[in-house]
Amino acid sequence: MKQVTLWGLGSMGSGIAKLLRRRGIPIAAVWDRDQEKVGTSVGQLLGDGLGNGVFVSQPDENYPPPGNVLIIATGSFVPEVYPQIMEGLYAGQHVLTIAEEMAYPWASHQKLAENIDGAAQAKGVSVLGTGINPGFVLDALIGFLSACCSRVESVYASRVNDLSPFGPTVLKSQGVAVTPQEFADGLEDGTIVGHIGFPESIHLAASMLGWTIDRIEQEREPIISNTKRETPFITVEPGQTAGCRHRAWGYSGGRCVIQLDHPQQVCPDVEGVSTGDHITITGEPSLSMDIQPEIPGGTGTVAVTVNAMEKLVHAAPGLRTMADLVIPSCRQ
Amino acid sequence: MKQVTLWGLGSMGSGIAKLLRRRGIPIAAVWDRDQEKVGTSVGQLLGDGLGNGVFVSQPDENYPPPGNVLIIATGSFVPEVYPQIMEGLYAGQHVLTIAEEMAYPWASHQKLAENIDGAAQAKGVSVLGTGINPGFVLDALIGFLSACCSRVESVYASRVNDLSPFGPTVLKSQGVAVTPQEFADGLEDGTIVGHIGFPESIHLAASMLGWTIDRIEQEREPIISNTKRETPFITVEPGQTAGCRHRAWGYSGGRCVIQLDHPQQVCPDVEGVSTGDHITITGEPSLSMDIQPEIPGGTGTVAVTVNAMEKLVHAAPGLRTMADLVIPSCRQ
Numbered sequence: 001m002k003q004v005t006l007w008g009l010g011s012m013g014s015g016i017a018k019l020l021r022r023r024g025i026p027i028a029a030v031w032d033r034d035q036e037k038v039g040t041s042v043g044q045l046l047g048d049g050l051g052n053g054v055f056v057s058q059p060d061e062n063y064p065p066p067g068n069v070l071i072i073a074t075g076s077f078v079p080e081v082y083p084q085i086m087e088g089l090y091a092g093q094h095v096l097t098i099a100e101e102m103a104y105p106w107a108s109h110q111k112l113a114e115n116i117d118g119a120a121q122a123k124g125v126s127v128l129g130t131g132i133n134p135g136f137v138l139d140a141l142i143g144f145l146s147a148c149c150s151r152v153e154s155v156y157a158s159r160v161n162d163l164s165p166f167g168p169t170v171l172k173s174q175g176v177a178v179t180p181q182e183f184a185d186g187l188e189d190g191t192i193v194g195h196i197g198f199p200e201s202i203h204l205a206a207s208m209l210g211w212t213i214d215r216i217e218q219e220r221e222p223i224i225s226n227t228k229r230e231t232p233f234i235t236v237e238p239g240q241t242a243g244c245r246h247r248a249w250g251y252s253g254g255r256c257v258i259q260l261d262h263p264q265q266v267c268p269d270v271e272g273v274s275t276g277d278h279i280t281i282t283g284e285p286s287l288s289m290d291i292q293p294e295i296p297g298g299t300g301t302v303a304v305t306v307n308a309m310e311k312l313v314h315a316a317p318g319l320r321t322m323a324d325l326v327i328p329s330c331r332q
Numbered sequence: 333m334k335q336v337t338l339w340g341l342g343s344m345g346s347g348i349a350k351l352l353r354r355r356g357i358p359i360a361a362v363w364d365r366d367q368e369k370v371g372t373s374v375g376q377l378l379g380d381g382l383g384n385g386v387f388v389s390q391p392d393e394n395y396p397p398p399g400n401v402l403i404i405a406t407g408s409f410v411p412e413v414y415p416q417i418m419e420g421l422y423a424g425q426h427v428l429t430i431a432e433e434m435a436y437p438w439a440s441h442q443k444l445a446e447n448i449d450g451a452a453q454a455k456g457v458s459v460l461g462t463g464i465n466p467g468f469v470l471d472a473l474i475g476f477l478s479a480c481c482s483r484v485e486s487v488y489a490s491r492v493n494d495l496s497p498f499g500p501t502v503l504k505s506q507g508v509a510v511t512p513q514e515f516a517d518g519l520e521d522g523t524i525v526g527h528i529g530f531p532e533s534i535h536l537a538a539s540m541l542g543w544t545i546d547r548i549e550q551e552r553e554p555i556i557s558n559t560k561r562e563t564p565f566i567t568v569e570p571g572q573t574a575g576c577r578h579r580a581w582g583y584s585g586g587r588c589v590i591q592l593d594h595p596q597q598v599c600p601d602v603e604g605v606s607t608g609d610h611i612t613i614t615g616e617p618s619l620s621m622d623i624q625p626e627i628p629g630g631t632g633t634v635a636v637t638v639n640a641m642e643k644l645v646h647a648a649p650g651l652r653t654m655a656d657l658v659i660p661s662c663r664q
Binding site: 019022132136140141143144146147148149150151152208209210283284285287288289290291292295296299300302303304306307308322323324325326327328329330331332 | 482656
């Protein structure tokens with residue numbers, strides 16, 4: 001029987017809480033630092049008609065986290081979630097997080113990844129970073145499709161999505177509605193980051209294909225709008241940026257084996273751009289896959305996290321990736 | 333270290349043998365009843381330039397089968413491969429087969445499936461039926477894609493393929509180049525069968541989605557050609573059949589939850605039909621996936637068998653399905 005502590009009740013955390021509640025998986029505690037939420041019942045915050053449930057509390061109030069699974073939806077980077085993961089492991093919990101860098105944490109933080117692996121193995125529990133991207137579309141799905149191939153020469157995958165539903169924080173980090181010069185400056189000073197997760201996806205896909213990645217190159221370029229684009233949160237004038245086209249290339253033995261392309265912008269449809277996920281595997285046989293429109297990043301990440309949890313609790317102890325799981329699915 | 337006995341060196345078995353040899357996986361024995369092949373070296377028969385390897389022998393000559401994995405590529409139905417599977421299990425081997433009914437053998441032969449499961453558990457080894465269809469496109473891939481969904485209401489999937497490369501045996505079983513009346517008669521007397529594997533795919537996908545299937549309906553109808561169609565093996569005149577459209581519906585709780593559509597014909601392009609694999613999941617979120625052209629059934633089945641073997645040998649002992657495997661991939 002699973003019992004979950006949920007750390008972080010933002011947009012993703014709330015979606016995860018709703019899905020857990022709908023599936024009848026008990027939530028033992030919900031932790032969040034937001035004083036607006038602390039002390040309020042989860043049922044009231046979610047408005048899902050499933051009763052009050054637990055009350056949101058400060059992370060430090062209930063140490064150690066109760067239950068046997070900890071789900072962390074607080075940050076994107078390994079160092080942010082590392083102490084939170086360790087709290088769960090000390091308490092003997094399986095840990096899942098949607099922190100992008102945790103999809104393949106060895107890519108950015110080898111030493112912290114080793115610490116997590118050691119602590120998880122010592123406790124006999126498992127840790128997983130997951131999500132739609134990284135975690136599914138540009139890595140695990142590539143790997144699974146490759147099961148139909150006797151040989152893979154190279155992979156090209158793209159994810160074209162629409163940033164229109166997103167609020168100011170995301171739009172700022174993607175460099176939306178600025179001049180080309182401001183975009184260049186933002187890349188320089190780190191306020192514009194593009195997608196988080198390319199090194200993770202490349203290493204994760206490569207691990208499934210038996211490739212060692214020697215080098216990764218990335219490029220972020222502005223998507224300049226020719227038209228006026230409007231969302232509830234922002235207006236883009238012609239000549240301003242509609243978003244960021246972020247690409248990455250993974251090399252093995254000096255050869256580019258994985259190429260990923262992820263243009264993110266508001267209102268792509270106004271300039272005739274259809275959204276979608278695409279994978280081309282060049283090999284024996286070659287394959288070409290399209291999902292149109294793209295798998296939604298938000299609701300998809302919520303689902304894949306809860307669905308992966310069902311497999312993670314039966315996985316071998318240690319720090320795991322999506323590639324280590326029994327094929328996850330929506331067992332409702 | 334894996335060592336394989338390969339039982340059956342027809343078209344699929346030869347592809348599997350080639351891939352095993354290319355990957356440096358030792359083949360301990362190759363068994364086939366064809367007197368034309370018995371006594372000849374595998375290297376000579378395959379012409380893959382990788383040396384002679386073992387000599388093909390009669391199945392009964394080398395009992396018990398040597399090595400720790402048995403791959404069976406001899407027939408489509410559970411009763412055909414059951415004694416062969418049992419020989420492998422008695423010898424303590426993991427067993428893989430491309431027999432279509434073995435993708436989910438409980439669907440057609442509950443008792444034999446239980447026997448296989450019991451024997452495999454007693455020996456601490458695993459058994460798997462796999463292939464592209466059933467085994468991947470219309471079942472495991474549906475399940476894996478559903479990992480992005482928090483709820484699945486229903487599934488529609490189709491596989492439109494081209495029978496042109498296939499020889500007389502397949503064309504006859506699909507009812508190609510006959511009159512509509514001969515097609516109806518062939519369905520009646522069992523010489524025209526359409527696709528083998530719909531109940532298996534429906535149950536396998538349902539097992540991943542947490543559904544119990546109460547009832548399956550199937551329908552086979554002739555694809556009448558409006559044009560002359562020619563392949564190296566057959567000529568279809570206008571008004572004759574170009575193939576068989578085989579459909580199936582799986583019901584759970586009285587509701588149709590899985591619908592599969594598999595029109596197979598020669599030269600679909602001459603009447604503007606594109607081949608491809610398609611999956612629509614209706615749920616939260618809904619997803620629509622296309623692979624165009626379709627994943628090739630022949631080379632794909634060879635690959636998925638060898639790739640699945642890498643995961644099967646680490647699976648829990650017993651009779652398994654693709655849904656029980658750690659995500660398979662092409663680790664070359």
